[in-house]
Amino acid sequence: MELERDRPFILWRQVWGLAALLSAAMLSWMIYSLYQPKILHNLGFINLAVWLSILQGLLGALLEPIVGGLADRFQYRLGSRLPLITAGVTLTGLIFVGTALLLQWTIPTELRWLVPILMTLWVMSMIVFRGPVVGLLRQAAPLAQLPQANVVLTMVFGLIGAAAPLLTNLLNHFGASIAFVTGAIALTLGATIFYKVTPSGTLFSEPTSAPSPVSRRQIVLLLSLGFGVGLIINLLLRSFPQILHLQIPNINADWLTTLILFVSALVAIPMAAFAAKLGVKPLMRLGLGITLICFAGLQIPTTSPCFFAAIALLAGIAFGMIFESQIPLALSYLPANRSGLSTGLYFGGIGAATTVQSILLQQEILKFSPDALSNAIDLEFHLALTAIALAFLSLSTPLRSR
Numbered sequence: 001m002e003l004e005r006d007r008p009f010i011l012w013r014q015v016w017g018l019a020a021l022l023s024a025a026m027l028s029w030m031i032y033s034l035y036q037p038k039i040l041h042n043l044g045f046i047n048l049a050v051w052l053s054i055l056q057g058l059l060g061a062l063l064e065p066i067v068g069g070l071a072d073r074f075q076y077r078l079g080s081r082l083p084l085i086t087a088g089v090t091l092t093g094l095i096f097v098g099t100a101l102l103l104q105w106t107i108p109t110e111l112r113w114l115v116p117i118l119m120t121l122w123v124m125s126m127i128v129f130r131g132p133v134v135g136l137l138r139q140a141a142p143l144a145q146l147p148q149a150n151v152v153l154t155m156v157f158g159l160i161g162a163a164a165p166l167l168t169n170l171l172n173h174f175g176a177s178i179a180f181v182t183g184a185i186a187l188t189l190g191a192t193i194f195y196k197v198t199p200s201g202t203l204f205s206e207p208t209s210a211p212s213p214v215s216r217r218q219i220v221l222l223l224s225l226g227f228g229v230g231l232i233i234n235l236l237l238r239s240f241p242q243i244l245h246l247q248i249p250n251i252n253a254d255w256l257t258t259l260i261l262f263v264s265a266l267v268a269i270p271m272a273a274f275a276a277k278l279g280v281k282p283l284m285r286l287g288l289g290i291t292l293i294c295f296a297g298l299q300i301p302t303t304s305p306c307f308f309a310a311i312a313l314l315a316g317i318a319f320g321m322i323f324e325s326q327i328p329l330a331l332s333y334l335p336a337n338r339s340g341l342s343t344g345l346y347f348g349g350i351g352a353a354t355t356v357q358s359i360l361l362q363q364e365i366l367k368f369s370p371d372a373l374s375n376a377i378d379l380e381f382h383l384a385l386t387a388i389a390l391a392f393l394s395l396s397t398p399l400r401s402r
Contacts, residue, residue, distance in 0.1 A: 060351020068344020226349020263316025
């Protein structure tokens with residue numbers, strides 16, 4: 001069998017197909033995040049939502065690399081990763097529909113545990129297809145042009161994420177059952193577009209050699225990079241806006257997150273041009289460096305709204321740099337026939353970082369209140385410094401020992 005080869009040009013239709021499916025996954029995740037705490041609270045599981053978020057991070061850390069490796073095996077044995085993706089998308093949609101039907105009835109006390117079990121299974125089914133879908137970007141574009149192809153995913157993520165406050169208000173108006181059905185329909189439409197632009201026997205359905213061996217060093221470096229960058233992403237999107245909100249009380253934290261994501265979408269194209277010219281590693285290093293400047297800026301004793309607005313814009317640019325470079329960078333660490341494992345290890349590191357952030361919030365080590373503002377800023381800065389140091393170390397270490 002032949003080894004997967006780089007294509008000489010970007011297959012844009014297939015890239016947009018990937019974006020359509022990942023957009024549907026984002027909307028589904030938005031619905032889940034909106035209603036999960038409310039549903040659990042109504043069923044009497046007062047503190048379970050936080051513990052489930054910790055469990056979800058752990059599931060990501062453990063399952064993402066396994067699923068990624070399995071996707072590569074599917075490619076080798078069956079000539080395609082699509083069967084695994086199909087199974088994950090189908091299961092995710094079915095669980096959403098099942099949850100919607102379940103919520104239409106008064107759930108007996110002895111059966112209420114079905115709901116958190118279904119939620120956990122839903123997260124696992126998302127893991128089954130999300131990483132392998134992102135890994136398919138390696139087949140849709142040559143390695144040198146991955147940043148240009150990834151512009152589509154960066155812009156889609158930024159724009160949908162920026163619209164989250166508006167979308168959540170709309171979904172909240174519908175109610176849980178209709179929202180879950182909407183998520184299932186969105187997944188169906190996204191999958192339909194994805195398969196429509198992916199004719200059988202062409203892209204994503206080609207023979208490969210057996211998955212190439214991977215060294216322990218490569219595994220550790222990808223996990224470390226994912227953990228460091230994942231912690232930065234969590235800090236930028238979950239903690240940074242909360243601290244800015246305490247500095248600028250008139251602006252809601254959700255709208256500050258919207259600003260960061262919207263700016264990241266706007267800078268995606270120039271950042272891709274930067275990466276094409278100088279490489280994804282310099283772009284990632286620059287994004288991490290600007291992030292550290294943003295967190296250091298929070299320690300400056302000022303109450304100027306203009307200063308904090310500038311910090312938020314700078315954070316958006318930094319996030320755009322990081323998001324634009326992360327997938328091409330992760331996919332460059334391993335051979336093309338291990339693209340599933342590449343994204344699996346990287347997302348596994350992000351899952352571990354999400355777990356750490358959730359534990360800090362659950363244990364109230366990281367608190368967002370006017371009384372604890374100074375401690376929160378100091379802790380955020382040191383967490384960012386540690387994460388950036390780990391990411392820089394991963395970026396600077398050779399993939400192979402001399």
